[in-house]
Amino acid sequence: MELLSFGDNGWGDELFVATLMTIAVAITAMLIGFLFALIFTPLKLSKYKILNLIANFYTTVVRGVPELLVIYLFFFGGSGAIMYVAQIFGYYDYIEINAFLTGAISIGIISGAYSTEVFRGAIQSIDKGQFEACHVLGLRKYIYFFKVIMPQMLRLAIPNLSNVWQITLKDTSLISVTGLVEIMRQSYIAAGSTRDPLLFYSVAAVLYLMLTYLSMKLINRLEQNYSRGY
Amino acid sequence: MDLELIMTSFPKLLSATVVTLKLLSASLFFGLFLGLFFAILRLNKNRLVSGFAYGYSYLFRGTPLLVQIFIIYFGLGQIEYLRTTFLWVILKEPYWCAIIAFSLNTGAYTSEILRSAFETIKPGIIEAGRSLGLNKIFIFTKIQIPIAIKQSLPAYGNEIILMLKGTSLASTVTLMDITGVAKFIISTTFRPVEVFIIAGSIYLFITFLVHNLIKYLEKKYRYQ
Secondary structure, eight states: OGGGSSSSSOSHHHHHHHHHHHHHHHHHHHHHHHHHHHHHHHHHHOSOHHHHHHHHHHHHHHHHSOHHHHHHHHHHHHHHHHHHHHHHTTOOSOOOOOHHHHHHHHHHHHHHHHHHHHHHHHHHTSOHHHHHHHHHHTOOHHHIIIIIIHHHHHHHHHHHHHHHHHHHHHHGGGGGGGTOOSHHHHHHHHHHHHTOHHHHHHHHHHHHHHHHHHHHHHHHHHHHHHTTTO | OOHHHHHHHHHHHHHHHHHHHHHHHHHHHHHHHHHHHHHHHHTOSOHHHHHHHHHHHHHHHHSOHHHHHHIIIIIGGGOHHHHHSTHHHHHTOHHHHHHHHHHHHHHHHHHHHHHHHHHHSOHHHHHHHHHTTOOHHHHIIIIIHHHHHHHHHHHHHHHHHHHHHHGGGGGGGTOOSHHHHHHHHHHHHOOHHHHHHHHHHHHHHHHHHHHHHHHHHHHHTOOO
């Protein structure tokens, strides 16, 4: 038990910080994912075939290729790509993007593909009359989207978004291969230096279980909030 | 774009595909039995039995696959007692550790899929079987299981694809599957994009095949 204590002798505080890091990466990735979903959902629902094709390409490729491979692409190729862009603008120094951003972006792109599908499904299952009513009432685009469609879409999307969140949370464990010190990486370091892998990986499992359990509780509340009146 | 690298690494990645497919088929095979077993336990009236099955599925669905592999590969080897038993022959091989972890993982998801499939079977169908005087085992194997399989095909297809992506984690315990070979080529040549394109296409091709197989099966076993 001493191994898990807080302070210099134990790994408790390190694991606690690592847990916060996991949460931070997961939330950032989820937000980046929403950003991607915000771009690709309209493309998916667009009238133009070519835009559909682009969005379908994104979701199909990202959901069909292992997460680890996507992470390797960004880990090994990320700074190269950014330097290439920078060189066009006349910046020739070495640029290194940190592990947090690499991880959050690669996981974000993955979670974005899942979110896109969720939002598409949610918007498509909103009653057609709602769109027509907005049109008839002559609502401005802003009000039409944010006050009418969005709240209804969120209610339908939240149960599935909670799945996306679970996937994203678990995918953050894969970022450990890039050296970012989150739960998995910290357990790996602790297991290596104490030669007690069973203990530390079990602790990691418990931490992840706790995170999934707590987030489920939170999301259930959110869901209740958004289904008022139903 | 380095075409030469693509030409030279394609055969390497293709031969690694065999490892990926072996891992996939073995874990799906064991996972299906585990899933069926735990789905039946879940439907048991005894709270203790169904609770145990629920705990299993919760544990394996709530933690990342990477943690599960590491516990089995690095963690279990630590127990001195295990090293003296015959289990050690299996547990010292990363290949079998990966298959054990994948099977347990996909088993948990499969048990959920099958459970919900069993629950959607209309009671009338089972009652009809009972009123015909069929015994319990016959009703289960000849009526409930075929219906449940039909019911769960689409969800199981997704699970196969998730598992295919999951097998990439075998590369973290030194196995050279597609992702393992891809990482090796990337870290020696520093050409991530080219390698990603080939490795990604191989995965997508397998996904495409699985998708169509499931579609075909769904069509074949559709209610007339």
